[in-house]
Amino acid sequence: MKTTLDNIILFDEQALEISAGSFRRDSIERTVPGLDGTLSIDLGQGGRKIKQTGTLRAKSRAKLQERISKIATFIDGNTHTLVTNNGQEICNLRMDSLKQGTEHADGTSIVTDYEIIYTQLV
Numbered sequence: 001m002k003t004t005l006d007n008i009i010l011f012d013e014q015a016l017e018i019s020a021g022s023f024r025r026d027s028i029e030r031t032v033p034g035l036d037g038t039l040s041i042d043l044g045q046g047g048r049k050i051k052q053t054g055t056l057r058a059k060s061r062a063k064l065q066e067r068i069s070k071i072a073t074f075i076d077g078n079t080h081t082l083v084t085n086n087g088q089e090i091c092n093l094r095m096d097s098l099k100q101g102t103e104h105a106d107g108t109s110i111v112t113d114y115e116i117i118y119t120q121l122v
Helices: 061-072
Strands: 017-020 025-031 038-045 048-058 080-083 089-100 104-106 109-120
Touching: 048 061, 061 089, 061 109
Parallel strands: none
Antiparallel strands: 017 048, 025 038, 048 109, 080 089, 089 109, 104 109
């Protein structure tokens, strides 16, 4: 099984790592004139950050840029589903950023590291 985003195979499995932060609670805190203390309004459970790192490999720089561009199309504000190679399904992900590392030759391929930051919405 391969890692997919919305059922599309976009990533190489070598050095692929996915780490999830913890969920947080959102709140608004305000001071009120004439009252001692702070008013705190609980807004419920918020999302969490998910970080994906790995490497991408292609036969040429042009093909590598095509792969990166295809991944970047998911930075669209919509939610997506990431399924890992061990079958774990992570739903309601908004892709926030895609950072590409330096490209370098590796045998017959061009390779780059990447980092994707998602927010998992509740």
